[in-house]
Amino acid sequence: MNHIITGLIIGLFGICMSMFGTSAMASDEQPVWELNSQTFSACQVIGQVQCVDGLVKLDGTNAVVLPTHLTAGQNDFTIEFELKRGDDFKVLPRLQGGLEIVSNMDTDAMAGFVMRYKPDKWNPGGGQSNTFWLYTNGIRNGNVGGLMGKDKFTKYSLVFKNQALTIFRNGLILSAAGDVKPSPLPLTFGEVIKPGGDDYPEKYVTLTKLPSPYQLRKIKVYPQAIFPTGFDQSTHVMENISGPDYMMQCARRTDASLPRILVIGDSQSMGYRSYITEHFKGKAYVDYWVGGTWFAPIDIEDENCKPKRAFRGVLNNGPYDIVTWNAMTGHMWSIKHPTRCPVQTIEPNFTEMVSFLKSYAPQTQFIWVNCTPRRSLEEDGTHSVDNEGNRVAVRNNKIVDKLMADMGIPVVDLYSTSLPFVSQVKRGWTDTVHWSRDVYKVFADELITEIEKHMPKSEK
Known part of the structure; x- marks a missing residue:
């Protein structure tokens, strides 16, 4: 069973939430790991990836895998990063340009999570695009639409506490999840969305290198749950539960x-x-x-x-x-x-x-x-x-x-x-x-x- 709440889901789910915070974190805790040219050398790299001034570009053919010990099997931790689409981003044909932004999901163990991004006009049936699709424990739980532009970096904070996940966008709650089983796998940024299944049938997909890579920077991992300043953990929320x-x-x-x-x-x-x-x-x-x-x-x-x-x-x-x-x-x-x-x-x-x-x-x-x-x-x-x-x-x-x-x-x-x-x-x-x-x-x-x-x- 999966639990995930989506505070800004539009259309299919229709949930309204108004929980405000600021982009500042509520603690002076220091990250246990931060992406830079030195720490990048300890990462596993899939495909061709360079880290320049703490920024990496993800083009659908590459990925960055963080050291396993940072989060594997842990209940409480926080991930921060900033993300934007390419400066010359163009709308691609259906089912092109999707990316697994960050994941540690182990589908065999039914554990962990995935944040997938599907850009404008991605869906073959004309459904909602420019969307994050959220998965936990191997099952899709919902989508959150219209959440990334191409001109500015957007900050995301993923806070795990007692196997519950809360995701913030620029300090405002985006979604949250309960019963996210700890995954033994490391965090991976940038795997391409693979064809297969009803969501992205293989017959429609031609995997090619994205002409305008997504830009990722300021990845930080904290060994504890750190919520943005002003966020009230007792605030009434709704939660998607999937099975x-x-x-x-x-x-x-x-x-x-x-x-x-x-x-x-x-x-x-x-x-x-x-x-x-x-x-x-x-x-x-x-x-x-x-x-x-x-x-x-x-x-x-x-x-x-x-x-x-x-x-x-x-x-x-x-x-x-x-x-x-x-x-x-x-x-x-x-x-x-x-x-x-x-x-x-x-x-x-x-x-x-x-x-x-x-x-x-x-x-x-x-x-x-x-x-x-x-x-x-x-x-x-x-x-x-x-x-x-x-x-x-x-x-x-x-x-x-x-x-x-x-x-x-x-x-x-x-x-x-x-x-x-x-x-x-x-x-x-x-x-x-x-x-x-x-x-x-x-x-x-x-x-x-x-x-x-x-x-x-x-x-x-």
């Missing part, structure tokens, strides 16, 4: 007596979950699984099927008092992909999953959140629900809402809640799925009302 087939966000808990709520859903839940978190601040911890998982047309009765495997991992991060749940219905029921969820699979598959969830987490109150309307954009710019996609949503909602009621699962009817707002959608808005912030606040209020019916009595 096979899931990646979720959990509140870092300091009061074990408070109830725990888990919000599961697709992008609609990204609009309302922050309001739920704010409402229960100080009264309950609210975790979040964006996306969840759908379960058709696979064999849902298989105990090792992906949905059950994912839900086991997610629920093992509990126990949860309450779980609000939508099974990616906006995607699963899309008329563009009719094979994802044939209508004849809905009742048996949902019955199987509800039975599984109630059996696996019998003390948890599950709450179903149904599918919101599928709108269409009319010629005059107004929005309508008179379309085939919405008729499928209505039909499937009817099946699932009844099933949930029959199995004792409360239903939050966001479909009905949404309908009065269809006529208020901004004229000409091409997004026919999502809603305004005001509407998402209404959605949140609906969920909060239902959640509070099932909260431990002292916490309502």
